[in-house]
Amino acid sequence: METAPQTMKARAVIVPRAGEAPRVETIEVAPPGVGEVRVKILASGVCHTDLHAQRRHFGRSFPYLLGHEGAGVVEAVGDGVTDLGVGEHVMLNWRAPCHRCRFCRAGRPTHCERPRVAADARLKREDGASLGRVLGLGTFTTHTVVAAGQCIPVSPALSPLATCLIGCGVITGVGAAIFAAQVKAGEKVAVFGCGAVGLSVVMGAKLARAKQIIAVDRVAKKLEWARELGATDVVDASAGDAVAAVEALSEGGVDHAFEAVGIPETLAQAAQSCALAGSCTMIGVPQPKTEVALSMPHLFYKRLTLRSTFYGDCLPARDFPLLADWYASGELPLDRFVSERIGLEEVGEAFAKMERGETIRSVIDLREPS
Template sequence: MPQHVRGVIARAKGEPVRIETIVVPDPGPGEAVVKVQACGVCHTDLHYREGGINDEFPFLLGHEAAGIVEQVGPDVTDVAPGDFVILNWRAVCGKCRACRRGRPQYCFDTHNARQKMTLAEDGTELSPALGIGAFAEKTLVAAGQCTKVDPAASPAAAGLLGCGVMAGIGAAINTGGVGRGDSVAVIGCGGVGAAAVAGARLAGAARIIAVDLDDRKLSTARGLGATHTVNSRTSDAVETIRELTGGFGADVVIEAVGRPETYEQAFYARDLAGTVVLVGVPTPEMRIDLPLLDVFGRGGSLKSSWYGDCLPSRDFPLLIDLYQQGRLDLDAFVSETIALDEVEEAFARMHKGDVLRSVVIL
């Protein structure tokens, strides 16, 4: 029987979000209903509210989530009611050319639940953020969006792997290929950049240089493994990174802002034959202008990292194990826990840079 639950809805561009009653249908083939326990407040949710993703209002916001599988539809075998899961927005198809080549992390045909959740008052179909919609007491997703992990993990910390933390860690380890003894610079130390610092530390980087305009974020980055910090308001980021790497530049530079200016910094702050990883999300109008001779002459790799090039079924359980062992401090990313009706205020704190992550507890 369909269930009526509370959820955070963005009705129109720029309007404050509000709590409304939504209808969650019974799961169909390949679908699951998840009772949400915790969901992080991510910049992507704010982008949805501002119309920066698309204009398919109304949106059911929230996507960095963990919870308990409550029901599954026909033909679902990978998860069962009672499983503790982290939700992801890339349920792989297993059939596309990437999947057939053994690279499901690049799946070109990821999918979400086929059925739509709706507003209880008039049946309007909702667009769930990143196909998840987890600022709600319960949500409907494709079963492949559920990754089973150790139920002893804190839901508030575990859910953050569903987006920003995984994006940052994956940018360092999966996309950047950071290895033991490497030098790494991370430009932009919000949630994703801070996670990239943590990922570089996990990979065994010898020197990890965190760059930001905010000393609070730099302090957090140092706690997560940065060996050096650079406030680019007062220091030239490129010159300082070079000074800290023997005059050469870093082996891997991760750009976690998504702006032309910071991408150019990343490009010139890397060593010859080094790697630049773009994980910050640019807006459609942004352009980059680099001398083609410099692109050719400096060699190396210019990469983009989408969701940290992760494979949730592989990466989520591994990172939860590292968290349980005390080797990955996911709790450090949780700045505060809030109620479902405090999301709008959390957006304001996030926009000001006052928090790394607010996490809704249900």
């Protein structure tokens, strides 16, 4: 007879209060409840969203357990879990459709109003305080408890350092190109902002067989990365009029422009760079109360489509395995995204490197030494 899992200790990166530096603490992880699983984390990517959470740009659930790009191994399952087993390797997602709301019932699950985003509060500090978790996950830890629907099986033969990145930044960018904008072979694309999400758009556009992919950024290193990952042309936005440069390179504008920064200036530039009947897709997350001025005549006479995309308009159960297959085949070079492997204690410095534009992704490596 299998012994029921007990409360266990784990090491985790916690932010006690908004704006405070992240620190490693010992936490308590309760057994998984109904429909939940406990996951031993093998790897977790350090994303800008975690930095936003630390600074309280969203969420109020302090003390906070950071992290939301994770891959690991199922260690225990709660009652009612039938599609996952102990020892199964998984990627974690933070937005699985409910299959019950009006959008899900209408066949539009990517617009789900009530996505399954979290297990119950199973993680606590040693003083008994419940931990908030970034996007309902909390992956900067050796162990976490999540809803079973947040787990997507993945081959153990694939590196978790790479597959963990599918969980947010990569699916957001690749999905924006393939699922949201539906870039077609032979089309022209411009990507404004070449952080991890923008670089993922570049990879997605290449997968879609775009004819031209123009990467726009102010940081030379990011433009180098964009070329390595599939950009056919690059524009240094600090050197002059980025819109004019894109129009010249594309001979009149692009079919698809993507804004991956989240500020008014780049959204306006992206929209302005579109050709007749083009589309502009907003990916970057704006700060609250941000407003933008757009050229209404340009939108009108060019007959543009302006959209936003959330999580790459993906369905995790359908699309995570697809991206994992592309990684396995070499079509999605995720190993190139891993700029460095770090420990839990190095998250603060990883945030600083990310802000300085020195890394695509720092990845916390929690695998056992071989």
